[in-house]
Amino acid sequence: MRVEVIGGGALGLLFAAAAAKGGAEVVLYTRTTEQANKIMDSGIQVNGPTEKEVWSIGSPAIIAAHAIDRFSEEKGQPRWIVLAVKQKHLDASLIARLQANVRAEDRLFCLQNGVGHIERLTEALPEVPVYAAVTTEGARRLDAAAVLHAGKGSTLFGRLAPAWPKPSAKQEQAEKMLVKALGLGGLSLAVSNEIEIAMYRKLLINAVINPLTALWKIENGALLEKEERIRFMRAVFDEIMTIYSAAGIEAPMTWWEELLSVCRATAHNRSSMLEDVSRGDRTEAAWISGGVVELANRSGKQAPVNQTLFYLIEGLNGWTSRI
The missing domain is CATH 3.40.50.720 (NAD(P)-binding Rossmann-like Domain)
Structure with missing residues (x-):
């Protein structure tokens, strides 16, 4: 082979x-x-x-x-x-x-x-x-x-x-x-x-962890160290779950606990988006946060939290938005 x-x-x-x-x-x-x-x-x-x-x-x-x-x-x-x-x-x-x-x-x-x-x-x-x-x-x-x-x-x-x-x-x-x-x-x-479900689960996890760790410049586990961070994580999570529901994507609420488990299991990891931002490189925000926004648009929904995250990430290094 x-x-x-x-x-x-x-x-x-x-x-x-x-x-x-x-x-x-x-x-x-x-x-x-x-x-x-x-x-x-x-x-x-x-x-x-x-x-x-x-x-x-x-x-x-x-x-x-x-x-x-x-x-x-x-x-x-x-x-x-x-x-x-x-x-x-x-x-x-x-x-x-x-x-x-x-x-x-x-x-x-x-x-x-x-x-x-x-x-x-x-x-x-x-x-x-x-x-x-x-x-x-x-x-x-x-x-x-x-x-x-x-x-x-x-x-x-x-x-x-x-x-x-x-x-x-x-x-x-x-x-x-x-x-x-x-x-x-x-x-x-x-x-x-059921690879599509696995893809959307990973998209959700990435859409919460990557932009927040990049903006706050912290490792994954530090997301759970402050109540304010957890509350904002939940706001991103809830918006994505609403969009998934509108798009007909099966997404159980147990994904919240799985998201927290990923943060704990990768506590000392630096997300790929944080690494890109630290190097001044373009990130994958257009396909992560931006992907959530486009899915919302196709489903007749708004995604203000994820769109804001997208603009914040793209603005860090002066990249031009495609949304």
Whole structure:
């Protein structure tokens, strides 16, 4: 089995290393030549929570290349193409490259936060199976060729409706092979028939944690340290739940306790949005808080809290709003 990973961030490094450890042929496409060269020289090092849980894997199991200007020219071998870039990098240029290189027998495995990307990719690549993936794996890039696997989680992946109601035997076999390879590499994967619900659960959690930690410049666990913070979290949560109800999305109230549990379990983590804001980079607010606003608009509802959060985040570094 061949796995090609686009993106050399934390999840890209982790999934590429795990797939290679599990026996897959792996190509990792990086943004810079320097990162590709370092990985080809030293491989990818995966650090676990303790010193005993450190391992590395490199060439020939992993081939690293700069960008995706050249996809594999090998014909006839279907590939899992793992999109491990953020939504802000899933732009028209990248989609055009995918259109030029991805074949109907390949499969896209999408690890993006927020919403809207699966629909865009499905429209751009109507013949290619597009899988949404929702992961709770805790990963942080240490340098160009090393990743900290800080917390072992799990990954659900599946097709959004209206996908084919029943996958072919070949499709099911491909899914099983990916689950097996990444499982041997230390990652837990499962196919889900309710991936859309999992996506909206993650959107809600991200829409509460990411903008608030970025604005207050705190780690996830600090959200629970003050009553005022919890009250504002609840205001964001309640607005999203109202929007979900209007949109016909199943969202149990137990998600509030799950949100609090995520804050506790990731207490010392810095959200990706906080990291982006700290670096002066553009965030994924347009696809997280902005995604909630667009869902509200389509459902005939208003989302003043989430829209305000979106404007506050975009205004931090002077980005232009798309809402």
